[in-house]
Amino acid sequence: xxxxxxxxxxxxxxxxGRSVKIxxxxxxxxxxxxxxxxxxxxxxxSGGPLCDGIVSGATVICPLHGWKVCLDTGxxxxxxxxxxVEVYPVRVENGVLEVDVPERQPMEDRSGVxx
Amino acid sequence: MKQLIVIGNGMAGVACIEQILKHQPAxxxxxxxxxxxxxxxxxxxxxxLAGEKSLDDITLNGLDWYQQNNIGLQLGVRIVDxxxxxxxxxxxxxxxxxYDKLLIATGSSAFIPQIPGVNKKNVFTxxxxxxxxxxxxxxxxxxxxxxxxxxxxxxxxxxGLQVQGCDVTVVHxxxxxxxxxxxxxxxxxxxxxxxRLGVRVLCGKSTRALLGNGKVEGLEFIDGETIDxxxxxxxxxxRPNVDLGRKAGLEINRGIVVNDHMETSHPDIFAVGECVxxxxxIYGLVAPLYEQGKILAATITGNKGPTYxxxxxxxxxxxxxxxxxxxxxxxxxxVPDTEVVRYEDAALGIYKKLTLREGRLAGVIxxxxxxxxxxxxxxxxxxxxxxxxxxxLLFPEPAGAAGDPGAGVAAMADGEIVCGCLGVTxxxxxxxxxxKGINTFAQLKxxxxxxxxxGSCAGMCQSLLKAVAPEFExxxxxxxxxxxxxxxxxxxxxAKTQRLKSVQDILDIYGNGIGCEICKPxxxxxxxxxWCGDHEEDRSARFINDRVHANIQKDGTFSxxxxxxxxxxxxxxxxxxxxxxxxxNVPMVKITGSQRIDLLxxxxxxxxxxxxxxxxxxxxxxxxxVRMVKTCVGTDFCRFGTQDSTAAGIELEARLExxxxxxxxxxxxxxxPRNCAEATxxxxxxxxxxxxxxxxxxxxxxxxxxxxxxxxxxxTTPEAIEACELxxxxxxxxxxxxxxxxxxxxxLGMEKIRKETVYAPEPQREKLLARLxxxxxxxxxxxxxxxxxxxxxxxxxxxxxxxxxx
Numbered sequence: 064x065x066x067x068x069x070x071x072x073x074x075x076x077x078x079x080g081r082s083v084k085i086x087x088x089x090x091x092x093x094x095x096x097x098x099x100x101x102x103x104x105x106x107x108x109s110g111g112p113l114c115d116g117i118v119s120g121a122t123v124i125c126p127l128h129g130w131k132v133c134l135d136t137g138x139x140x141x142x143x144x145x146x147x148v149e150v151y152p153v154r155v156e157n158g159v160l161e162v163d164v165p166e167r168q169p170m171e172d173r174s175g176v177x178x
Numbered sequence: 179m180k181q182l183i184v185i186g187n188g189m190a191g192v193a194c195i196e197q198i199l200k201h202q203p204a205x206x207x208x209x210x211x212x213x214x215x216x217x218x219x220x221x222x223x224x225x226x227l228a229g230e231k232s233l234d235d236i237t238l239n240g241l242d243w244y245q246q247n248n249i250g251l252q253l254g255v256r257i258v259d260x261x262x263x264x265x266x267x268x269x270x271x272x273x274x275x276x277y278d279k280l281l282i283a284t285g286s287s288a289f290i291p292q293i294p295g296v297n298k299k300n301v302f303t304x305x306x307x308x309x310x311x312x313x314x315x316x317x318x319x320x321x322x323x324x325x326x327x328x329x330x331x332x333x334x335x336x337x338g339l340q341v342q343g344c345d346v347t348v349v350h351x352x353x354x355x356x357x358x359x360x361x362x363x364x365x366x367x368x369x370x371x372x373x374r375l376g377v378r379v380l381c382g383k384s385t386r387a388l389l390g391n392g393k394v395e396g397l398e399f400i401d402g403e404t405i406d407x408x409x410x411x412x413x414x415x416x417r418p419n420v421d422l423g424r425k426a427g428l429e430i431n432r433g434i435v436v437n438d439h440m441e442t443s444h445p446d447i448f449a450v451g452e453c454v455x456x457x458x459x460i461y462g463l464v465a466p467l468y469e470q471g472k473i474l475a476a477t478i479t480g481n482k483g484p485t486y487x488x489x490x491x492x493x494x495x496x497x498x499x500x501x502x503x504x505x506x507x508x509x510x511x512x513v514p515d516t517e518v519v520r521y522e523d524a525a526l527g528i529y530k531k532l533t534l535r536e537g538r539l540a541g542v543i544x545x546x547x548x549x550x551x552x553x554x555x556x557x558x559x560x561x562x563x564x565x566x567x568x569x570x571l572l573f574p575e576p577a578g579a580a581g582d583p584g585a586g587v588a589a590m591a592d593g594e595i596v597c598g599c600l601g602v603t604x605x606x607x608x609x610x611x612x613x614k615g616i617n618t619f620a621q622l623k624x625x626x627x628x629x630x631x632x633g634s635c636a637g638m639c640q641s642l643l644k645a646v647a648p649e650f651e652x653x654x655x656x657x658x659x660x661x662x663x664x665x666x667x668x669x670x671x672x673a674k675t676q677r678l679k680s681v682q683d684i685l686d687i688y689g690n691g692i693g694c695e696i697c698k699p700x701x702x703x704x705x706x707x708x709w710c711g712d713h714e715e716d717r718s719a720r721f722i723n724d725r726v727h728a729n730i731q732k733d734g735t736f737s738x739x740x741x742x743x744x745x746x747x748x749x750x751x752x753x754x755x756x757x758x759x760x761x762x763n764v765p766m767v768k769i770t771g772s773q774r775i776d777l778l779x780x781x782x783x784x785x786x787x788x789x790x791x792x793x794x795x796x797x798x799x800x801x802x803x804v805r806m807v808k809t810c811v812g813t814d815f816c817r818f819g820t821q822d823s824t825a826a827g828i829e830l831e832a833r834l835e836x837x838x839x840x841x842x843x844x845x846x847x848x849x850x851p852r853n854c855a856e857a858t859x860x861x862x863x864x865x866x867x868x869x870x871x872x873x874x875x876x877x878x879x880x881x882x883x884x885x886x887x888x889x890x891x892x893x894t895t896p897e898a899i900e901a902c903e904l905x906x907x908x909x910x911x912x913x914x915x916x917x918x919x920x921x922x923x924x925x926l927g928m929e930k931i932r933k934e935t936v937y938a939p940e941p942q943r944e945k946l947l948a949r950l951x952x953x954x955x956x957x958x959x960x961x962x963x964x965x966x967x968x969x970x971x972x973x974x975x976x977x978x979x980x981x982x983x984x
Contacts, residue, residue, distance in 0.1 A: 081976050
């Protein structure tokens, strides 16, 4: 695990998300107004870019087919399915958003997220 | 037949007559009213001031009702004297009318404190229809207005004046708003709610004088402070009108004294309503009027028996966005051994307080959430033993049912009151539905009179209908979503009248403060159309398409459709499009059904560069906005063309492009009835014929197929285009978000649409067009954001600031 400096916090507007590519992971980072959140930028349904969804409280709604994803747990809140997306710890240091990503984790190894 | 004279054509008098008519015909009835209007619902005057209801809406009994029931009506005649010996009444017109029985229903008047200056111009009371009309006439946007009195009526007046655009201050003598109905904590919650709506509240302020020379200009308080005010409303309470009763020699205390049978001290004279005093109490609310009326009707028709034992007082504040309910004795200090159960959430502005005595409810205060008020009311009336329910007193609804106004209805007992104003029980409503075959809310109101008072039980009545009536036709508009329990129509009204200009403000004040993917885009559209450039644009509330001005595809890429007006392009333009497609490796170039070219499979970060290279404006192919105007070849080349549809289509598109609409708007113009560009299945179409255009609207050929309706036949092209514009703007202002024109025209009906657009009086048409022009002047090509993005990362994928270890 290591903290990666992403961008100055003002580059992410309030209640919006942006995608960031770290290594081979595409991560969606969100500004929730009073805090930030980071999840895997891929809806488990059909791969929709979650960073482009509308933020509703601590959830984001996938722009493609409306799956609702919890930004804190990665759980899918609608529809009721047992898959989830990866959640990454975030912190703000000196006005810069940082995300804690697992070191060098190839995409193929992450097939187990549905568990 | 015996003569019954009723003095007073207000709610109490007429409600009592309605009850008398239910008995065997016993009287010839004549009503004297000193106002010149038919009977109206006085408690809805605040809704008239707030623009929610028109004068017609609050009429309770029209002239035809008096005729049908053979009731003589003397409007504008004030009774000035009663002769109890000779049994006559004298009018201010000199008329003398004999009676056998006399009913005094003179109500009450506004109490005007003895403050120097109360006779100045622009000082009003708020009691009658004429007061209300005067206030509407005199108030104007930006005017400083002050309401003296922070009770129910004063707060409703304040809200109404605010809707009229005034800058409103409420001055209250006591330290607590609505101090007759609330404790200090409840008053503080109410105060902060009112302040959030933009009303200034000064408590504990005593007015020494109204300032100004002839016209009121300000107020001076006892503490020496002064404030400016160009309009003053005095709502400092009411006083029963007892003069006539005194002249008739009746026993008077503060009001005309009546016993439990509603008899006065004189056997042939009766009194009802706000002018009476019963067991030491004078009522200023609506529910007691109806209860008294029932008893009085029995007594006066010779069916004496039932008694009036007083009414459990309940008050509900009818100010949009500020829910207040109070009933019974909520003061825990008034009687020893009173217990208090309390709940507070300052962030949500919710305060609930119950007082209990001997395990039974004694009083209740609800601020911010009054959804359980009828339950508490029933507990009060029935003196229900609450010992077993002690743990769930503050949240009596089953969990998970929140937000569903019908949830509580099923659990109600048949004897429970649904309509507190008219005392209509659940059982009465259900049997009326079954026996009279009621299917609509309007029928229910007519038959049972439920919900014809303050109207706050409308939700419960509807829920009952829904549950019980076999063919219930819902009349209320659907609420937008769970975040905001209002219909879109209500929300438009709220945004307009409360001057809310951002999505978040509406959500904070009227919703859950969070919002979702359904309400946020709808509210975004609403504030944009209503405030037109004066709103606060919040991109986070927009769907991704409207953030990056391109249509998201199934793989997360986007499509680019430049505007090609009327589907008419050129070799050079096509070459440019081809070059751009090559440069950005566009995987698919598609001729669309809308006579345009779609470049599909574009990466978000390439969008601004492509738009720049194309040098064309956005075709809004991604937006709920103006899509295309499809055209046929018209008169230039076509052998059959009768109108120049191509030029007309290009003109129409240029006039409307870049504007947004409740849902997408597809248009077409055709030069002859062969209809090659399919104008009769478009949202707006112009169909050319010899010497004129048919303008058609509401067509569809998508998920629904619908032939468009004729809006008007126009002789010239400018007239036809203007008709299109009128409909277009009318749809923009009145359509629900995501409502296509084919649903819109069916919801409103073509007749109404014609009346409000092409057949509207010229000033109204001019205003509609002026609002369209204003919106158009402020609109711009969304693709210009390539040069001035709204955020530095609008189109980009963020690159981490530090290299990641490989």
